[in-house]
Amino acid sequence: MNYDAIELRSVSRSHGSGDSAVTALDQVSLSFPRATFTAVMGPSGSGKSTLLQCAAGLDRPTSGSVSVGGTELTRLSETRLTLLRRERIGFVFQAFNLLPALTAEQNVALPLRLAGKRVAKSRVREVLEQVGLGERARHRPTEMSGGQQQRVALARALITRPEVLFADEPTGALDSQTSREVLALLRSMVDREGQTIVMVTHDPVAASYADRVIFLVDGRVNGELIGPSADDIAARMTKLEAVPC
Numbered sequence: 738m739n740y741d742a743i744e745l746r747s748v749s750r751s752h753g754s755g756d757s758a759v760t761a762l763d764q765v766s767l768s769f770p771r772a773t774f775t776a777v778m779g780p781s782g783s784g785k786s787t788l789l790q791c792a793a794g795l796d797r798p799t800s801g802s803v804s805v806g807g808t809e810l811t812r813l814s815e816t817r818l819t820l821l822r823r824e825r826i827g828f829v830f831q832a833f834n835l836l837p838a839l840t841a842e843q844n845v846a847l848p849l850r851l852a853g854k855r856v857a858k859s860r861v862r863e864v865l866e867q868v869g870l871g872e873r874a875r876h877r878p879t880e881m882s883g884g885q886q887q888r889v890a891l892a893r894a895l896i897t898r899p900e901v902l903f904a905d906e907p908t909g910a911l912d913s914q915t916s917r918e919v920l921a922l923l924r925s926m927v928d929r930e931g932q933t934i935v936m937v938t939h940d941p942v943a944a945s946y947a948d949r950v951i952f953l954v955d956g957r958v959n960g961e962l963i964g965p966s967a968d969d970i971a972a973r974m975t976k977l978e979a980v981p982c
């Protein structure tokens with residue numbers, strides 16, 4: 738069967754209990770087809786991070802189910818879930834989280850080393866070249882710009898050829914020119930390599946690089962835009978943020 742990269746079925750996630758319970762996600766059903774780039778947007782507290790965490794197997798839904806490439810996460814033990822995350826899911830965050838004592842190539846090789854796998858130098862070079870850093874393999878993070886560091890983080894996320902790359906505000910710490918370069922790189926990973934990407938962002942320009950933008954409000958899907966411009970996205974966000982709580 739040809740499964741979507743990620744599928745969420747009626748996913749709910751609550752925190753706490755009784756009167757103080759908070760519903761961070763409320764019956765969310767979404768599919769993320771392979772080789773597509775999806776942005777997730779919504780007002781602060783609308784459930785974006787919770788959605789990403791549940792979809793990536795970092796958090797468990799209170800009810801509903803999540804599948805990665807047809808594998809149902811909700812049925813896996815913690816050990817199997819950790820293995821699946823390590824082998825089939827990639828992450829990049831606003832903070833680059835590189836190890837300062839290691840060179841770019843050592844940082845990129847780290848996920849394979851941690852998994853006890855053989856590290857082929859040629860594969861490390863290949864991903865560094867994909868992100869345009871073939872010449873910087875021996876540099877340490879302090880010798881690189883913010884954009885270059887985020888590209889190393891991207892190469893590190895891609896070394897295992899993950900089925901899905903989750904990006905949480907990946908350009909939040911970058912200036913607008915550097916952000917555009919990183920976003921163009923994400924776009925080309927989808928178009929050239931068939932990578933599936935799900936990205937949470939507050940930035941309409943960043944979201945406009947995606948094929949589809951999903952809007953969350955109060956833990957529910959409030960609609961989507963397909964191939965929108967940054968202006969369309971900004972207008973929709975302004976409307977959503979104007980809704981009284």
Ligand SMILES: Nc1ncnc2c1ncn2[C@@H]1O[C@H](COP(=O)(O)OP(=O)(O)OP(=O)(O)O)[C@@H](O)[C@H]1O
Binds near residue numbers: 753780782
């Ligand atoms: N561990 C937790 N305990 C209690 N409530 C939580 C917890 N994590 C999230 N929440 C609540 O769940 C809701 C959704 O939070 P979430 O962080 O997913 O929103 P978000 O859209 O990512 O917000 P932001 O854009 O501000 O980062 C919020 O009301 C938040 O306060």
